[in-house]
Amino acid sequence: xDDEFKxxxxxxxxxxxxxxxxxxxxxxxxxxxxxxxxxxxxxHKIVLAICSPYFQEIFVTNPCKHxxxxxxxxxxxxxxxxxxxxxxxxxxxxxTELQAFMKxxxxxxxKGLATNNSSPPAGPSLSEKSNSNHNTTEEKxxxxxxxxxxxxxxxxxxxxxxxxxxxxxxxxxxxxTTSSNTPQRVQSPDISMSSPASPSLxxxxxxxxxxxxNLHHNFHLTTAGSSGLKRHLSDYxxxxxxxxxxxxxxxxxxxxxxxxxxxxxxxxxxxxxxDQMNAEDFFMPHMSMVEGRxxxxxxxxxxxxxxxxxxxxxAAAAAAAAASLRNxxxxxxxxxxxxxxxxxxxxxxxxxxxxxxxxxxxSSGDYSKGFANHMDIPPIGPGEHWFQGKLEFMLSQRGKPxxxxxxxxxxxxxxxxxxxxxxxxxxxxxxxxxxxTTTDTGEIIVTNNEHCHTEIRQHLRKDYQRNKVxxxxxxxxxxxxxxxxxxxxxxxxxxxxxxxxxxxxxAGSPLALQSHMDAANVMAGTLxxxxxxxxxxxxxxxxxxxxxxxxxxxxxQDQQLTQVNQENRxxxxxxxxxxxxxxxxxxxxxxxxxxxxxxxxxxxYKQDPSSEAYNSTQTHHSTTPNSGSNNNxxxxxxxxxxxxxxxxx
DNA sequence: AAAGAGCTCGATACGCTGGT
DNA sequence: ACCAGCGTATCGAGCTCTTT
Numbered sequence: 307x308d309d310e311f312k313x314x315x316x317x318x319x320x321x322x323x324x325x326x327x328x329x330x331x332x333x334x335x336x337x338x339x340x341x342x343x344x345x346x347x348x349x350h351k352i353v354l355a356i357c358s359p360y361f362q363e364i365f366v367t368n369p370c371k372h373x374x375x376x377x378x379x380x381x382x383x384x385x386x387x388x389x390x391x392x393x394x395x396x397x398x399x400x401x402t403e404l405q406a407f408m409k410x411x412x413x414x415x416x417k418g419l420a421t422n423n424s425s426p427p428a429g430p431s432l433s434e435k436s437n438s439n440h441n442t443t444e445e446k447x448x449x450x451x452x453x454x455x456x457x458x459x460x461x462x463x464x465x466x467x468x469x470x471x472x473x474x475x476x477x478x479x480x481x482x483t484t485s486s487n488t489p490q491r492v493q494s495p496d497i498s499m500s501s502p503a504s505p506s507l508x509x510x511x512x513x514x515x516x517x518x519x520n521l522h523h524n525f526h527l528t529t530a531g532s533s534g535l536k537r538h539l540s541d542y543x544x545x546x547x548x549x550x551x552x553x554x555x556x557x558x559x560x561x562x563x564x565x566x567x568x569x570x571x572x573x574x575x576x577x578x579x580x581d582q583m584n585a586e587d588f589f590m591p592h593m594s595m596v597e598g599r600x601x602x603x604x605x606x607x608x609x610x611x612x613x614x615x616x617x618x619x620x621a622a623a624a625a626a627a628a629a630s631l632r633n634x635x636x637x638x639x640x641x642x643x644x645x646x647x648x649x650x651x652x653x654x655x656x657x658x659x660x661x662x663x664x665x666x667x668x669s670s671g672d673y674s675k676g677f678a679n680h681m682d683i684p685p686i687g688p689g690e691h692w693f694q695g696k697l698e699f700m701l702s703q704r705g706k707p708x709x710x711x712x713x714x715x716x717x718x719x720x721x722x723x724x725x726x727x728x729x730x731x732x733x734x735x736x737x738x739x740x741x742x743t744t745t746d747t748g749e750i751i752v753t754n755n756e757h758c759h760t761e762i763r764q765h766l767r768k769d770y771q772r773n774k775v776x777x778x779x780x781x782x783x784x785x786x787x788x789x790x791x792x793x794x795x796x797x798x799x800x801x802x803x804x805x806x807x808x809x810x811x812x813a814g815s816p817l818a819l820q821s822h823m824d825a826a827n828v829m830a831g832t833l834x835x836x837x838x839x840x841x842x843x844x845x846x847x848x849x850x851x852x853x854x855x856x857x858x859x860x861x862x863q864d865q866q867l868t869q870v871n872q873e874n875r876x877x878x879x880x881x882x883x884x885x886x887x888x889x890x891x892x893x894x895x896x897x898x899x900x901x902x903x904x905x906x907x908x909x910x911y912k913q914d915p916s917s918e919a920y921n922s923t924q925t926h927h928s929t930t931p932n933s934g935s936n937n938n939x940x941x942x943x944x945x946x947x948x949x950x951x952x953x954x955x
Numbered sequence: 956a957a958a959g960a961g962c963t964c965g966a967t968a969c970g971c972t973g974g975t
Numbered sequence: 976a977c978c979a980g981c982g983t984a985t986c987g988a989g990c991t992c993t994t995t
Binding site: 717718731 | 969
């Protein structure tokens, strides 16, 4: 039997974490949009899937290329912080937002926040263990090549535990005293956030002094996976979460625990009961998540305005932190005509105006009026799809939501209480009686599924089709080309396989282990698939990536109308191509023979040679051989083409 | 001749009304 | 409360006319 060598990437975790950090900062390769509070956040499905089985299930069950997930009742600020938490493992949360943060984190099943009731509290025991492990890890000289038995080498889980964990923490033996380690765990380098205008905290059992103290404390959440922590992931239970006040005061927001209110200084060493409690029980004793109906009248579809909507310093900070995630791609630049519902009556009578952020316009009027405003409509273009739970929707030409069910689209007819009634969009044309009722819980009640027609209404007229093709092209180009850049820099296979190990190693139970493994497999498969697809792209397509990046930059500089005209002209030229039927379409739906024409249009735009995308593109132009790879993707391309051509027809 | 503006008309979508 | 039907506003394609 030959000995095998276990190769350990010394900085693997750091690299992964920094990679996430980089993607988070730059907003590269985003492939999912989260809509909350009428604002958008761009993220990566892989990251969300890793961090949340909830998201994982969504992505698995809805294999949409770029899904848009609407998060009702989720504050934009909180979601920014949650994303930061997922990407970095560290986030600063104002204590006034902590409850909501925790609650939403649990609702979204974000690991590290979603506490398993059956598991013991993670705080104290993990605090001690992680700290000791942390020291051990840092002191230990990492060995890049170490001998191991073939068995251990073949077991990824074991690998991680043996390399980064000298002693696997026992989750069933909570350590009673952990406080001495607490101050050392406050590692956030950024403690500059302040909350001068914190809202009042309505906790009757907390003294005014404590309130005042607490009001100005931000809390530093730490969890596994943080690049900033400089620790090995396996040092922690994956679900561990520790919360520390900036000034080392442990938060004592539990209303019933008045006895602990006085230990302002002593709670550092007191082993706060907070750590010993289930997070959900502790943080959410009386919290009720009121279902809000967000009237999107006031939705600021211009992403630039998202930055201006922060009403608090923390919100501003969160917005700034998430700003890089936001896709600056502005569909409006392509002439998409969003017909928003200005000044129309809206909303649910059961909601209160205060529950509506962002100047939400609430009316107590008839439910039958202002149908569209009962929907959370993401800022997407006509014809684009999004999901709300199990329901699939698309946007009509006029910006109204259309329910997509069984291949047919249904326009909303009226709303009663918690139900929405939809009728077939072709009811008028064919006198179709098909009706569908949906509930606010996302269930579909098919009233009449008998369509007297087979035709599916074309929701996209030519201009919209052009715009959609352009949007898809840009999205695909951005995703694929940037994937090339990144995947060529990194060893994708290694990352994918090691990520599987990483995630699996962080699991605490066999069931969780399997879950994590599944998630990791999905992620690895996605990465590998992405790598295969991306590597096959030829360098001509880089021009289009360049085009995309330039457009993103120019949107803030050039007049939109000029750009719209150019886009439309480009697409018009493409549509008039003479050999459309002879060639395989590109992934973006553009025929290869149209590339030159496309590129001419692209070149006509103002170019920014200093941009990173431009430079990288140029580099690859000179170094990457033309693989002539369009045929490599012929299957997917043909699927894409079929899908779009079917819509066009 | 090419490009743009204006007009017409059919298709589509919205939301109101009345019936059950 | 639910369903069915209809009026009408809006949109877009295509055509014609005007301007350059």
